[in-house]
Amino acid sequence: MNRKHADGGTLLVTVFVFPGVRLLDVTGPIEVFTSANEFGGRYRLTIVSADGDEVRTAAGTRLGVDAAVADAHGTSDVLVIPGGPDWDRMIRDEALLGAVRTLDARARRTVSVCTGAFLLAAAGLLEGRRAATHWRHSLRLAQLFPGVRVEHDAIFVRDGKVTTSAGVSAGIDLSLAVVEEHSGAEVARAVAKDLVVFMQRPGGQSQFSVRARAPHTRQEALRRVLDAIAEAPGTDHTLAAMARRAGISARHITRLFRDELGTTPARYVEQIRLEAAQAMLETGDDPMTAIARRTGFGSPESLRRAFVRNLQVTPGAFRARFRSTGSGGPDTVHVR
Known part of the structure; x- marks a missing residue:
């Protein structure tokens, strides 16, 4: 792909956060994209929340944000939707789902980490698509959203503009694959070595x-x-x-x-x-x-x-x- 933009040749990655988000779902992809910048990648990251306020993660850590969804202008090359352990509450939060729909409409590509797939499904963005989530929750995803074709053992699945990934650290696998598409295998390999992770994980969720x-x-x-x-x-x-x-x-x-x-x-x-x-x-x-x-x-x-x-x-x-x-x-x- 190696797509570069006229505005300095950067690619915009937008990470959506909300109260109760899982910390590693957020920081894993951020580390991959920022590390890629050290090896030739050109990513600009922005963190947004529904109202622009900082959020407290499921681990209790506070996360600052750059903007509210309404104030986040421009088209995202990659939109990251993380998950959280309280996903059953998340999928009933209409304001949260509305924010996801708004961001997705302004993104060239949307990716989810772990139970972030539930947010995408509840927002209607996975209907008719194949998807992955944490192995412990994949059956529930299939039950709640029968229009989603769940791949129970996949680390990540791409269907059209939407890519969903498995549990927690799988967001790193997915982000490395995105970096490889944008900047090539050598950059992705350098990032994997720098973070001391597999270039490609040995095995499915089983x-x-x-x-x-x-x-x-x-x-x-x-x-x-x-x-x-x-x-x-x-x-x-x-x-x-x-x-x-x-x-x-x-x-x-x-x-x-x-x-x-x-x-x-x-x-x-x-x-x-x-x-x-x-x-x-x-x-x-x-x-x-x-x-x-x-x-x-x-x-x-x-x-x-x-x-x-x-x-x-x-x-x-x-x-x-x-x-x-x-x-x-x-x-x-x-x-x-």
Whole structure:
């Protein structure tokens, strides 16, 4: 895109704030755009509230503003609509929704962070569009606004002029993608390195580690097995090996996996190994043969099949995504 304006070549980013807004939803995008200015970006930021008064965030921090919505003149290149934990109150506030509609009408592009999607939906700006929000609230968004096609695992989704993103820190992912579109991948990459964040996040909202999201178990034998798998994914984790490690029968270990984790031993091991392979692809340039061997897949072909079956992407394509935010790819970004 690389669009520049005649007025000094800057792009105007307008951030809308309101009482109870989540602080990181606001500061995350601001940090990305202001950091971009250090590496060749040309952004001018303005913070507005409905009445021009400062607001108190959900964290209790006061935020100053530059103008009221009515006094904010000019067309925004990017309008940022953050969210807040009290979203159910926000969507019933007609003054708030009116301010969002006014700002959107004066914006070339509107983006939301986390539950900011609820504000856009309640304002009628997501009707017939695809959208994303925090994984914990995505089902509720779909229920309350059936005209919105919710992408439950997406980090961010672009549909026309509107882009919605997932929970809290996903606003950083989205802002990096916007910077890449405006100023190129090198600027976005420099910002990501400066902020010590991923250029493109490894995973959709279901990315949280397999071990971390597994239910806590009081079964000591099973805990020993799970810890052994996590510590050394590439070693022998056949059913017989796990049973020996736990000191119980293969039938019993299978039943524990089913009852405690809701999966099979083989499926669990594959997920842990897949996670380990993702980490190696994200952080290094090891050949596929070494990655397959060290993570227990054995061969590059077995590694490839596991990636395609679980993530719908090859290991090579997964690694390539860390060279870009993915802004030039599909409008729905799962970034797995």
